[in-house]
Amino acid sequence: QVQLVESGGGLVQAGGSLSLSCAVSGGTFTSYAMGWFRQAPGKEREFVGVISYSGTNTYYADSVKGRFTISRDNAKNTVYLQMNSLKFEDTAVYYCAADSSTATIRSFGVVKYWGKGTPVTVFS
Numbered sequence: 001q002v003q004l005v006e007s008g009g010g011l012v013q014a015g016g017s018l019s020l021s022c023a024v025s026g027g028t029f030t031s032y033a034m035g036w037f038r039q040a041p042g043k044e045r046e047f048v049g050v051i052s053y054s055g056t057n058t059y060y061a062d063s064v065k066g067r068f069t070i071s072r073d074n075a076k077n078t079v080y081l082q083m084n085s086l087k088f089e090d091t092a093v094y095y096c097a098a099d100s101s102t103a104t105i106r107s108f109g110v111v112k113y114w115g116k117g118t119p120v121t122v123f124s
Helices: 102-106
Strands: 003-007 010-013 018-025 033-039 046-051 058-060 068-073 078-083 092-099 118-123
Touching: 003 092, 018 033, 018 092, 018 118, 033 068, 033 078, 033 102, 046 068, 046 078, 046 102, 058 068, 092 102
Parallel strands: 010 118
Antiparallel strands: 003 018, 018 078, 033 046, 033 092, 046 058, 068 078, 092 118
């Protein structure tokens, strides 16, 4: 059973930075592309970014491009989301996701595994 556990969420002032982590257990980490999604209050879940299983390729939503960076440490079975220049509209619950296909995550298809989420609140 593959499990994804996010951590690192919290309160941050607008313009600040926050780093999220997602630890994966129960599977072969290097078999999965890893993605981040978010869901703001009253809104649908949306794609944030994805990193390929090798870490070679990354793709981001336009709303976070240039501000957010996804990385992964295959030795630690962990994927990270570094968020800089945070805005109020980045407030959301952030979810980690895993799938064998980068394209599935990027297109928000039927992603195989999900974490339970970690909340991020940006205040001004």
